Amino acid sequence: MIWRGTSLRTRLFALILTPLVLMAILLGYWRYTTAQETSEELFDRTLLSAALAISRDVAISDGDALLPSTRDLIEDVSGGEVFYHATGPGGIYITGYAYPPALPGGSADEGYAPRFFEATYRGERVRVLSVTERITMDNLTADATVTVWQRLADRQAFAIELAIRLVAVMVALLVTLALVVWFGVERGLRPLLDLQDAISIRSPNDLSEIRRPVPVEVQGIVRTLNRLFGQVEESIRAQQVFISDAAHQLRNPAAAVQSMAEAVRDAPTMADRDLRTAELVNAARASARVADQLLSLERLKQPVTQTAPVEYDLRALVQEICADIGPSVLSRGIEFELVAPDQAIPVCGDRFFVAEAIKNLIDNALKHGGDGLSAISVHCACDEVAARVTVADDGKGLSPEQRDAAFGRFSQVEPSDGSGLGLAIALSVAEHHGGSLVIDQVDKGASLTLTMEYDP
Structure with missing residues (x-):
């Protein structure tokens, strides 16, 4: 329903781009989380490098100063400013910022492994690294602790910047793809539009085949x-x-x-x-x-008749027809016989047209039987798959080879006062009900059998 009235170009555009946009959103979210994890890992390594460099300088200069290369490292580190604080033996302040973030729980007894944690520094959340190493200063060997930290907001900004760059690239690709699809579909549909133009300029009387090359x-x-x-x-x-x-x-x-x-x-x-x-x-x-x-x-000639197919008893219908026509046939000195089974023969179809077909078969026998016609018989029977009505007479006769002339519209085997439509109508009725009308091979007279599907 949502596609009703929508052009094929728009449908293809939506069908192609919708999954791509959804995939881009999922990929962007995944890439953002990956960028955050990557930035955390890179910044943690940067903090560790800065801490080790500061610890080295403290040991080399006996706590007097940091080397210029170390200062450059701290100043040029990506992602924002890095703060540091160094203490020597006995916790004596050596260099850096005062009052560093404290370890969680105030415990510092964790050996010489680097310790990462998050804390609050001057009202801002920071990522902190504390490293303790054994150094020798003035012939005195003791532990020195270097604490470095960095704002989490700087890290987030760096991750967002990476994500924005990725999104910009993906948006550029999607826009490019959208333009390619939009104009590519238009070009791809050009044969259809040309076909439409070719058909639209045809006259109403031109029903010849379309011979234009198409995809x-x-x-x-x-x-x-x-x-x-x-x-x-x-x-x-x-x-x-x-x-x-x-x-x-x-x-x-x-x-x-x-x-x-x-x-x-x-x-x-x-x-x-x-x-x-x-x-x-x-x-x-x-x-x-x-x-x-x-x-x-x-x-x-229509696919279906106006009357909906109904189930009825074919035997009863044949008996009713014979009862109506019988007196007229007998009045002409012609014997008239009906042979029907005792049980009903249920069929499904248009009762009116089937009755018309049977009447036409009997009327055909009367009109084309000739002067020698003395008897007409109607046989009604059925088996497991079909119901049959056979109308036979002892008149001039009709062979299967005369089928085309007998069943053709407005055609007759021999001239008579008939219209030439009776058997054509009977044949159409049979075919309309999924059956057939055949001329039986008999030694004398004519015999026509109307067959329909049996509905037990």
Whole structure:
């Protein structure tokens, strides 16, 4: 959600720099603590060097003065001023600042090892080193103690200065990297922008493939766009063919309805008018039937129908259809038989369109069975994976080799009064429900089987 409406350039910029900034913060914190530890160690060594140098000078000069090199060391030491205090045998003051920081607890009996500690000197926290050595002065050998100390604030300032230098370098690197990323991403995305410009100048009727060279990462998008363009172009072509075929198929029924309406108007007698009125009604029904079939076929071309799939009993549906159509078939002197199992056959789908497909199979047998048609049978069955409805007749016959002509829209194997849409609709219904419609190989007549997924 936070990326909605954000440019790809900004996303890449944030995705690349965010972890780097976080890493820089962690690295800066680690480097600051390391600088503190390093400065403590360096300053402690400096204090030790200063203490040993002062102790040496006290021994050499018999406590009179410090050598110039030692003074230079104390004055030039990094990190701030160093204070010192030296005492000779018996604790006699020799040189340095008076009143040095006292050892913690006042104990001085710790041998000759250097002793580091922190204390307060003139209201400031200091780091103190006390060193005791045995020296000889005026033929007298005794212990001399040198105490040196330094302000902790000076050490902190030195550590902060080191950290600031590091931060400055890291900030400079991050800024440089940010500029490189920002303008580098812009340059890297230039092929996408060029592709956008190339597509934007196309006319609405130009659905040809994109042949512009693009980076490997974008080739998948271009292939998808080309496939989409092809599908849209095919869909537009199918729509145009459909509109053309529909106009052609509806023109004849419309002309027939108009002609019969004029004949009814001009009928010389009431008997002629009644006859022509009945013909007009039949023509209007045929025209409405063609329009309904066209609408059904168009709806079936969509990925899903408007009606949500529901579970229903296919056997009950077939029985209901046969009960409605049976009297009309029997009235024409044609035997009509339904063979169905005793148990229900649950399937899932659009009940309305499945009923339309089964009706079309029966209507196809009636219209294309020919003069020799004497019997139509409807078989409903299922197995573990599929449910089947087979409509068979003993008419002219239909072979699997005639599939293209039989299942094509507005096409027929032989001329008849049908619209050529019935089997095309049945095939679309079968495919829409994950099934199939096949022409069975039989010795006599025609047999078509509609198969759908079984939902036990």
